[in-house]
Amino acid sequence: MQSSEELQYAIVSAVYARGYDAGDAPRQLVKMLEEIAELSEAFDVEAPRLEKQAGCLYCNVGAMGEEARELFDSKEDCGFVRDANAAIHELKDMMVTVCCLAHALGVDDILAEAATKAAQDLKRGRRGENEHS
Ligand SMILES: [Mg+2]
Numbered sequence: 001m002q003s004s005e006e007l008q009y010a011i012v013s014a015v016y017a018r019g020y021d022a023g024d025a026p027r028q029l030v031k032m033l034e035e036i037a038e039l040s041e042a043f044d045v046e047a048p049r050l051e052k053q054a055g056c057l058y059c060n061v062g063a064m065g066e067e068a069r070e071l072f073d074s075k076e077d078c079g080f081v082r083d084a085n086a087a088i089h090e091l092k093d094m095m096v097t098v099c100c101l102a103h104a105l106g107v108d109d110i111l112a113e114a115a116t117k118a119a120q121d122l123k124r125g126r127r128g129e130n131e132h133s
Pocket residue numbers: 035038
């Protein structure tokens with residue numbers, strides 16, 4: 001069984017091998033915004049109690065995702081890290097949420113599943129360039 005450090009290394013290595021700069025933190029944040037938009041598409045926010053609040057909460061997510069996808073795929077600068085310690089702190093909060101969401105969806109080892117997904121995505125190459133599937 002791989003440690004969480006080994007799994008993170010495998011994921012980062014696969015992203016580099018696919019042709020993306022996994023070390024560009026601002027661009028990875030943009031990618032995260034795109035993925036949050038995609039994730040939100042899997043949820044139904046039409047429940048009566050949630051319609052007003054969640055409807056508003058999610059109303060700009062689609063546009064955010066489209067903008068994030070366009071920026072991520074561009075050669076444009078995605079900004080810079082203003083406070084690395086604050087970013088790491090919030091990233092830990094995000095990972096807590098990711099683990100809880102995985103648990104809620106019945107996924108026992110999200111890091112291992114992410115490593116498998118990253119390895120599978122290798123054959124796709126960069127989106128829009130040498131993408132094979
Ligand atoms: Mg996605």
